[in-house]
Amino acid sequence: MRPNMLHFDVNLFIKERITLRSQSMFLPDLIRNQKQLEKEINGKKVLVIGGAGTIGSAFIKSILTFSPSSLTVVDQNENDLTELTRDLRASMAEFIPGEYLTYPFNFGGSVFSKLMDEKSFDIIACFAAHKHVRSEKDHLSIEAMIINNVFNIKKLLELSLRHKPNHFFCVSTDKAANPVNVMGASKKVMEKILLSYSSDIKITTARFANVAFSNGSLLFGFLQRILKRQPISAPVNVKRYFVSPEESGQFCLLTCILGKSGDIFFPKLKTSQMVSFATIAEQFLATLGLKALHCETAEAARIKAKKWSNDKKQYPVHFFQSDTSGEKLYEEFYTESDEINLDTFQSIGIIKKSEMLDQQQVEAMMKQLEKIFLLENTDKKNIIQLLKRILPAFNHIETGKSLDERM
Numbered sequence: 001m002r003p004n005m006l007h008f009d010v011n012l013f014i015k016e017r018i019t020l021r022s023q024s025m026f027l028p029d030l031i032r033n034q035k036q037l038e039k040e041i042n043g044k045k046v047l048v049i050g051g052a053g054t055i056g057s058a059f060i061k062s063i064l065t066f067s068p069s070s071l072t073v074v075d076q077n078e079n080d081l082t083e084l085t086r087d088l089r090a091s092m093a094e095f096i097p098g099e100y101l102t103y104p105f106n107f108g109g110s111v112f113s114k115l116m117d118e119k120s121f122d123i124i125a126c127f128a129a130h131k132h133v134r135s136e137k138d139h140l141s142i143e144a145m146i147i148n149n150v151f152n153i154k155k156l157l158e159l160s161l162r163h164k165p166n167h168f169f170c171v172s173t174d175k176a177a178n179p180v181n182v183m184g185a186s187k188k189v190m191e192k193i194l195l196s197y198s199s200d201i202k203i204t205t206a207r208f209a210n211v212a213f214s215n216g217s218l219l220f221g222f223l224q225r226i227l228k229r230q231p232i233s234a235p236v237n238v239k240r241y242f243v244s245p246e247e248s249g250q251f252c253l254l255t256c257i258l259g260k261s262g263d264i265f266f267p268k269l270k271t272s273q274m275v276s277f278a279t280i281a282e283q284f285l286a287t288l289g290l291k292a293l294h295c296e297t298a299e300a301a302r303i304k305a306k307k308w309s310n311d312k313k314q315y316p317v318h319f320f321q322s323d324t325s326g327e328k329l330y331e332e333f334y335t336e337s338d339e340i341n342l343d344t345f346q347s348i349g350i351i352k353k354s355e356m357l358d359q360q361q362v363e364a365m366m367k368q369l370e371k372i373f374l375l376e377n378t379d380k381k382n383i384i385q386l387l388k389r390i391l392p393a394f395n396h397i398e399t400g401k402s403l404d405e406r407m
Helices: 010-018 027-032 034-041 054-064 078-091 110-118 139-160 182-196 218-227 245-258 277-287 298-307 359-374 380-390
Strands: 045-049 070-074 099-103 123-126 167-171 203-206 232-235 263-267 291-294 314-320 339-341 348-352
Touching: 010 277, 027 034, 027 245, 034 245, 045 054, 054 070, 054 078, 054 123, 054 245, 070 110, 078 099, 099 110, 110 139, 123 139, 123 245, 139 167, 139 182, 139 359, 139 380, 167 245, 182 203, 182 359, 182 380, 203 245, 218 232, 218 277, 232 277, 232 298, 245 263, 245 348, 277 291, 277 314, 298 314, 359 380
Parallel strands: 045 070, 045 123, 070 099, 123 167, 167 203, 203 263, 232 314, 291 314
Antiparallel strands: 263 348, 339 348
């Protein structure tokens, strides 16, 4: 039995097996706020940074339906920018404005600064970030993550002050709530920086659930493993909230345009809606007409995969207990000390009055980070200790193991 990937409908699988929603959870809020969205977007100039990724491209598709006058997309991945353009031209050609520009460069670089000097934008939305827990294996990977998630965002804010947009949005993560990994801590620091500018520019941010089958995600990896006839691997003790790619774009659109400056948003999802990766893996195989062949070790699964043939109805999987550094077994969007508003939107909650730093505190924090990266003997432990001083609630999980040691 050959896994029929040609007939595998990812969107249908997400609705029927993961989110269990026949329509977007954000649709009622989109309908209710249709006129306001049209007023704020129609005829406006839009800049999307990191726009070739899953969430960025979904945001673009959502905002294009409200007819902005121009769209500029910046992303380091030149190939994904090309595919984004092909996708938009093939599916949304009637909505693409006459001025549509894509730029394959780093938003922290000098060329991007020239772009911001030469052009002004009404709406700026940034999705560029280091998003993986695996990006904290040592001091080098952590430095790169903090440069991207913290330093580049501050630089973007400074550039935006020159021609202030009507709306400035930057995506955060659920992992910023009670962070246990450096990625979550870096995003929590980013949130503090965003809020410090919220009286100068209208700024909003959003903490995310997992986007099902997003580029680079574990579920996306399931597709790749099957296509390459390789075993599927997943933790049995890790559960996550999920939204569809379409929902991710709509969520960001609503929070970017309709939020008040300084608001941090999250999707209204119940703890009962979290799903384990292992469960999704089993359902994924079932949709392809296969059952999971459980293997005790990754090596055993690799051997079985090499011997697998189209007439076999079982596919090798390796399920394991997660034991990697920074891996939280569940998700949360806010802490007990946060002030929460659940009344403004049907599908979205808001964290109000989050702890804010003033500009002097931000500058002092940035100097501390710069200093530690310049030290010759800097290591991962030293950086985490500094992050704990900056974020007293940062409770890093260190096991000495990295996700790079897993399939």
